[in-house]
Amino acid sequence: MLPFVLYFVTAVVTGFHVYTLLSFAVYGVPVNLLELLSLVGSFCLLIAAYVSLFRPHAAARWALLACLVMWSFYAPAIAKIVRTRWAKPAAVSQFMGATVGATSKHLFIMG
Amino acid sequence: MILPYLAAVLLALATAYSAVVSFRQKPEGESARPSWIFPGRTNRPTRIFVGIAMLILVIGLGMRFAANSRNSAPRSFRFLIPEGYRGWVRVEFEIPGAPALPAERGQTVIKIPPPGLLRTSSPEQYGWARDTYVFYSSAGLRPIPDSGPARLIWGKINGEETGPSGKRKYEEFFVGNEQQYKDQIDQPKPKDSSWDSHSPVAIP
Numbered sequence: 001m002l003p004f005v006l007y008f009v010t011a012v013v014t015g016f017h018v019y020t021l022l023s024f025a026v027y028g029v030p031v032n033l034l035e036l037l038s039l040v041g042s043f044c045l046l047i048a049a050y051v052s053l054f055r056p057h058a059a060a061r062w063a064l065l066a067c068l069v070m071w072s073f074y075a076p077a078i079a080k081i082v083r084t085r086w087a088k089p090a091a092v093s094q095f096m097g098a099t100v101g102a103t104s105k106h107l108f109i110m111g
Numbered sequence: 112m113i114l115p116y117l118a119a120v121l122l123a124l125a126t127a128y129s130a131v132v133s134f135r136q137k138p139e140g141e142s143a144r145p146s147w148i149f150p151g152r153t154n155r156p157t158r159i160f161v162g163i164a165m166l167i168l169v170i171g172l173g174m175r176f177a178a179n180s181r182n183s184a185p186r187s188f189r190f191l192i193p194e195g196y197r198g199w200v201r202v203e204f205e206i207p208g209a210p211a212l213p214a215e216r217g218q219t220v221i222k223i224p225p226p227g228l229l230r231t232s233s234p235e236q237y238g239w240a241r242d243t244y245v246f247y248s249s250a251g252l253r254p255i256p257d258s259g260p261a262r263l264i265w266g267k268i269n270g271e272e273t274g275p276s277g278k279r280k281y282e283e284f285f286v287g288n289e290q291q292y293k294d295q296i297d298q299p300k301p302k303d304s305s306w307d308s309h310s311p312v313a314i315p
């Protein structure tokens with residue numbers, strides 16, 4: 001039952017995740033083709049979960065294919081999150097300090 | 112917020128497991144005993160039970176999602192504007208004591224009175240919807256173009272402001288041709304209570 005549980009839970013969680021992202025289309029967010037592809041992958045994984053009950057080896061191949069399809073959405077998304085987290089934000093304003101008897105000054109760097 | 116991370120972790124696990132099982136030689140003969148990598152086949156009643164349970168779950172989830180998307184879909188507005196009106200139109204939402212907006216053929220009808228300001232107790236609707244605009248008069252209704260060269264609807268915005276009468280959610284747009292709109296941009300718009308005594312902008 002291990003492959004069934006693993007494929008089934010993964011299919012449901014990823015499917016629900018992508019569905020929530022797609023539902024933002026109601027608010028005018030453009031639909032990403034990769035999201036739709038990932039949803040198809042989740043559905044294929046659900047089928048693989050059922051097939052794994054009687055043909056585990058064939059189901060594994062089917063599941064691998066479905067997972068690779070889903071990675072086409074998740075891999076770029078994860079890469080972007082990691083890049084954003086590690087990126088050093090550009091300074092838009094830098095405090096230059098104040099000298100005695102003078103007013104403080106700020107150097108603004110635009111762009 | 113945990114959902115994307117959970118989905119990524121589960122996907123990684125499922126990929127790793129399915130890759131191991133796919134690329135590993137299937138055991139034959141004596142060594143073909145069930146293991147965690149190659150579990151044995153489940154019996155027929157279990158397969159049937161799981162199959163039916165999955166089918167019910169998928170159909171149930173599908174119906175629930177479909178119902179949710181139907182309920183959350185915003186209803187579009189149909190603005191009825193007095194014939195010949197030129198100037199800014201403002202609709203203020205969630206005003207206690209004000210009348211609610213009626214609905215007609217799947218659209219919420221907003222009939223703008225001659226001063227150009229309408230207050231309603233109905234909430235503002237957010238989301239992707241196609242609003243329509245018509246002029247009304249004793250002769251009937253006439254559609255107002257909101258795109259193309261003959262466009263008469265400009266500068267539509269919605270927002271929330273805090274004034275002496277509390278928080279107000281509003282929607283505004285300009286009715287007129289392009290030149291009239293450009294001329295109006297530089298002029299201050301009537302705001303909040305000052306709109307009560309406001310009459311349509313005199314446009315040559």
